[in-house]
Amino acid sequence: MKKLARIYTLVLTFALTLLSLVGCAERNRTDQNADVDFSKKSDVLVVYFTWSGHLRSMAHWIADEVGADYARILRKEEYPVSYNETADVAKKEKDGNIYPEINLSLSDEEMKRYKTVFVGFPVWWYDVPMPVMTFLKQANLQGKNVYAFFSHEGSSDGAGSLLTLEKLMQAKGAAFDKKTALSVRGSKVKDSETVVRDWVKGLNIPKNEAVAVPSEITFPLGDDVSERFTGKVFFKNLIQKDSVYNFPITNHITFAPGARSSWHVHGGMEILVTGGKGIYQEEGKKAQIIRKGDVVHIPAGVKHWHGAAPDSWFSQIVIYDAEWKPEAGDAHSAHGAEPVTDEWYANLETEDYAGRTLTEKDAFMFGNGTLFPSENFSGNVYLGDVLNAKNEAGAPGIHNVVFDAGTYNNWHSHAGGQVLIVTDGIGYHQIEGQPLEILHPGDVALCPPGVKHWHGATAKTKFAHLAANANPDKPGVQWFDRLPLDEYNKLPTE
Numbered sequence: 004m005k006k007l008a009r010i011y012t013l014v015l016t017f018a019l020t021l022l023s024l025v026g027c028a029e030r031n032r033t034d035q036n037a038d039v040d041f042s043k044k045s046d047v048l049v050v051y052f053t054w055s056g057h058l059r060s061m062a063h064w065i066a067d068e069v070g071a072d073y074a075r076i077l078r079k080e081e082y083p084v085s086y087n088e089t090a091d092v093a094k095k096e097k098d099g100n101i102y103p104e105i106n107l108s109l110s111d112e113e114m115k116r117y118k119t120v121f122v123g124f125p126v127w128w129y130d131v132p133m134p135v136m137t138f139l140k141q142a143n144l145q146g147k148n149v150y151a152f153f154s155h156e157g158s159s160d161g162a163g164s165l166l167t168l169e170k171l172m173q174a175k176g177a178a179f180d181k182k183t184a185l186s187v188r189g190s191k192v193k194d195s196e197t198v199v200r201d202w203v204k205g206l207n208i209p210k211n212e213a214v215a216v217p218s219e220i221t222f223p224l225g226d227d228v229s230e231r232f233t234g235k236v237f238f239k240n241l242i243q244k245d246s247v248y249n250f251p252i253t254n255h256i257t258f259a260p261g262a263r264s265s266w267h268v269h270g271g272m273e274i275l276v277t278g279g280k281g282i283y284q285e286e287g288k289k290a291q292i293i294r295k296g297d298v299v300h301i302p303a304g305v306k307h308w309h310g311a312a313p314d315s316w317f318s319q320i321v322i323y324d325a326e327w328k329p330e331a332g333d334a335h336s337a338h339g340a341e342p343v344t345d346e347w348y349a350n351l352e353t354e355d356y357a358g359r360t361l362t363e364k365d366a367f368m369f370g371n372g373t374l375f376p377s378e379n380f381s382g383n384v385y386l387g388d389v390l391n392a393k394n395e396a397g398a399p400g401i402h403n404v405v406f407d408a409g410t411y412n413n414w415h416s417h418a419g420g421q422v423l424i425v426t427d428g429i430g431y432h433q434i435e436g437q438p439l440e441i442l443h444p445g446d447v448a449l450c451p452p453g454v455k456h457w458h459g460a461t462a463k464t465k466f467a468h469l470a471a472n473a474n475p476d477k478p479g480v481q482w483f484d485r486l487p488l489d490e491y492n493k494l495p496t497e
C-alpha cells in the first residue's frame with residue numbers, strides 16, 4: 004500500500020510539475036482577494052476555495068443561478084505565489100492533517116438560515132484542500148443539504164475528495180450524495196458556464212429557496228414560517244421576555260409581496276414598521292397602508308390582519324403582550340384559521356395610515372430626531388419619541404437615537420438596564436469587560452441593570468437605534484468617562 008501511495012505521489016508530482024510548466028506556474032497575485040456577498044438573504048450558501056481562479060467562476064455561476072449568498076474561503080497566511088511551492092505546502096498540510104487558519108467563520112446563528120450549502124474546491128493531492136476542511140469542520144451543517152463542485156487536472160472523479168466529504172458530512176449530520184457532485188477539468192472551466200448552470204438546475208432546489216429581497220428590507224429575514232401564513236413570510240425573534248429586562252416579547256416579521264396573516268386576535272401589540280409598504284386592517288374598518296417608520300397600536304382582542312401590499316415587500320417589529328388570554332367563549336385564536344382570501348385582498352378599500360408622523364425629510368427609519376445637546380456624547384446626537392410609556396404591549400417608552408458619524412457616548416449605566424434595536428447604519432456597543440459588538444440593522448444589544456456600557460456610530464457611518472430603558476420602575480442613568488478618541492479611532496469600522 005505504502006509503495007502504491009509513493010508511486011501516486013511521484014506521478015502527481017510529475018503531473019503538477021508539468022501543469023506548472025504549461026501555464027499555471029504562478030497564481031495571479033490579485034486573485035488573493037476576499038469575495039463574499041451575504042446580501043441576498045437567501046437560504047442557499049455557496050462557499051468555495053480557489054488558488055488559480057477556476058472555482059471562483061464556478062461558484063459565481065452557481066450563486067447567480069439560485070440567487071445565493073456566497074463566500075470565498077481564504078487561508079489566513081497566503082499560499083506561496085509559485086505553483087511548486089504551493090504544492091509542497093499543501094502536501095505537508097494534508098499529510099500532517101493540519102487545519103490552517105482561514106478568514107471565514109460563520110456562527111451557528113449565521114448558518115441557521117441556510118438549508119443548502121454548495122462547497123467548491125480544486126482537487127489537491129487527490130483530496131479536499133485543507134482550508135476547506137477547516138471551514139467544514141467548524142461550520143454547523145446539521146440538517147443541511149450539501150452539494151460539492153470541484154475542478155481538477157486529471158482526478159475527474161475527485162479521487163479521495165468525495166469520500167472525505169461523505170464521511171465528514173455523515174459525522175456532521177448533513178445530507179450529501181457523492182453522485183450529485185459536479186466535476187469540471189480546470190482547463191475547461193472557462194467554457195463551462197452552461198454545464199455548471201444546468202447542473203444546478205438539475206438539482207431541483209426549490210426555486211423559492213432563493214429569496215431576492217430588495218434593499219429597503221434591511222433587517223435579517225430569519226426563519227421561513229410561510230406555512231402559518233398566505234405567501235412567503237419570515238420570522239425572527241429579537242427579544243425573549245426574561246426576568247432581567249422584563250421587556251415584552253419582540254419579533255421581526257418580513258412579508259414578501261402579497262403575503263399576509265389570517266384574521267386573528269391576540270394580546271395588545273405595537274407594530275413598528277421597518278421597511279416597505281404594508282397593510283393593516285381591523286374588522287369593520289378600511290385597510291390602512293403603512294410604511295417604514297409607522298407605529299400602529301393594536302388593542303388586545305381587536306380582530307385584524309396584516310401583511311404586505313401586493314407590489315411591495317414589507318417588514319415590521321412586533322412587540323406584544325404574550326400573556327393575554329382570549330375571553331372565555333371567544334372564537335378567535337392567536338393564529339386564526341380564517342384566511343384573508345384572494346378575493347378580499349384584491350378588493351380592499353385602502354387609505355393612508357392616519358397615525359403617520361414621518362415626512363419625506365426623514366432619512367432614518369424612525370425619523371431624524373431633534374438635536375439633543377449633551378456633554379455625554381462626543382458629537383451630535385438626535386432624539387425622537389417612538390413609543391409612549393403607556394402602550395398596548397406593556398413595553399417601556401421607546402426612543403429613536405440618531406448619531407452623526409464619529410459620535411459615541413460616555414461609559415454609563417442604567418439602573419433598570421437597556422434594550423437597543425439597531426435601525427440604520429453601522430455602530431458599536433460595548434459592555435465593560437466584554438468584546439466590542441459591531442452593530443447593523445436588526446441587531447439587538449442588551450445591557451443588564453447597573454452594568455457600564457457605551458454605544459455610538461463608527462467614525463465613518465451615521466447610526467441609529469431604538470432605545471428603551473428596561474424596568475422603568477428603576478429609572479436613573481449614571482455617567483462616567485469616555486473611551487479615549489485615539490482608542491475609538493482604532494476600532495474596525497465594518
Ligand SMILES: Cc1cc2nc3c(=O)[nH]c(=O)nc-3n(C[C@H](O)[C@H](O)[C@H](O)COP(=O)(O)O)c2cc1C
Pocket residue numbers: 015019052053054055056057058059086089090091093094124125126127128129130154155156157158159162188189190
Ligand atoms: C497543490 C495542488 C494540488 C493539486 N492536486 C491535484 C490532484 O491531486 N489531482 C488533480 O487532478 N489536480 C490537482 N491539482 C490541479 C487543480 O485541481 C486544478 O488545476 C484546478 O482546476 C485548480 O482550481 P483553481 O483554479 O480554482 O485553484 C492540484 C493543484 C494544486 C495547486
